[in-house]
Amino acid sequence: xxxxxxxxxxxxxxxxxxxxxxxxxxxxxxxxxxxxxxxxxxxxxxxxxxxxxxxxxxxxxxxxxxxxxxxxxx
Amino acid sequence: xxxxxxxxxxxxxxxxxxxxxxxxxxxxxxxxxxxxxxxxxxxxxxxxxxxxxxxxxxxxxxxxxxxxxxxxxxxxxxxxxxxxxxxxxxxxxxxxxxxxxxxxxxxxxxxxxxxxxxxxxxxxxxxxxxxxxxxxxxxxxxxxxxxxxxxxxxxxxxxxxxxxxxxxxxxxxxxxxxxxxxxxxxxxxxxxxxxxxxxxxxxxxxxxxxxxxxxxxxxxxxxxxxxxxxxxxxxxxxxxxxxxxxxxxxxxxxxxxx
Numbered sequence: 001x002x003x004x005x006x007x008x009x010x011x012x013x014x015x016x017x018x019x020x021x022x023x024x025x026x027x028x029x030x031x032x033x034x035x036x037x038x039x040x041x042x043x044x045x046x047x048x049x050x051x052x053x054x055x056x057x058x059x060x061x062x063x064x065x066x067x068x069x070x071x072x073x074x
Numbered sequence: 075x076x077x078x079x080x081x082x083x084x085x086x087x088x089x090x091x092x093x094x095x096x097x098x099x100x101x102x103x104x105x106x107x108x109x110x111x112x113x114x115x116x117x118x119x120x121x122x123x124x125x126x127x128x129x130x131x132x133x134x135x136x137x138x139x140x141x142x143x144x145x146x147x148x149x150x151x152x153x154x155x156x157x158x159x160x161x162x163x164x165x166x167x168x169x170x171x172x173x174x175x176x177x178x179x180x181x182x183x184x185x186x187x188x189x190x191x192x193x194x195x196x197x198x199x200x201x202x203x204x205x206x207x208x209x210x211x212x213x214x215x216x217x218x219x220x221x222x223x224x225x226x227x228x229x230x231x232x233x234x235x236x237x238x239x240x241x242x243x244x245x246x247x248x249x250x251x252x253x254x255x256x257x258x259x260x261x262x263x264x265x266x267x268x269x270x271x272x273x274x275x276x277x278x279x280x281x282x283x284x285x286x287x288x289x290x291x292x293x294x295x296x297x298x299x300x301x302x303x304x305x306x307x308x309x310x311x312x313x314x315x316x317x318x319x320x321x322x323x324x325x326x327x328x329x330x331x332x
Binding site for chain 2: 027031
């Protein structure tokens, strides 16, 4: 199946959870938020939610910056 | 003396009245040293996509979260809806309900869209956020933000990144008289005297980024800002002398030889 992760297509296996995706991407879940198809997930949901073909995932964190340094990224 | 006069914000107390940003530094190591030199305890951060290709190091490796409170901002959001979404995402990332709320109304001036700002403030306050809104130096909006439940008002001194200083100190004074919540000047500071002026007016704090990050030596400027904010606060608490047109002698005339 294919996901869209942070604006880019990503081939993925069936049955992958959000926790699984973060592990594949080597992203520590401590300092991230995940938005799935426009809905913000709670941290407790990461291990429960199974991703489906066509899902749009945004993985968000804190970055350097403020207003005046480029626009919204999505 | 400064330590006995903490900034009370959102139910917490801070020794430092200077809040600083993370953008525009030449590198993260410089940012880290500037943060240290500033004495700040609150650091604003943007809420953005994780970089999946790993070409950039994470900024978070350069911020000791036991020393600094991370304050997510809604930078570059142009609608209340976007700002609310970024605030919620920031809460999930940081597990904190504080947000520096920005709803920008115009690309060229980066002035706030105060209508959207009020709307977003109302929604986020209801959701339990400690809302710190970036706003105009407009007392009417400041009062509305206070009524909406904002934890502070953060009027600009001048446009973001302009370094023009406090362009209308009288408006800031009027806001200070009109609201009970903390007033923090956000944006416009160019150099140390600007920060001192904001504090001498009676502001509770100053938030800045470009003035430090864009300085030739950001670490030195961060130290300058720390001293300026402390000096300005002390001068405000001490109470300045009134301005007079003519001289007033400092020494008695009595006892002078004829």
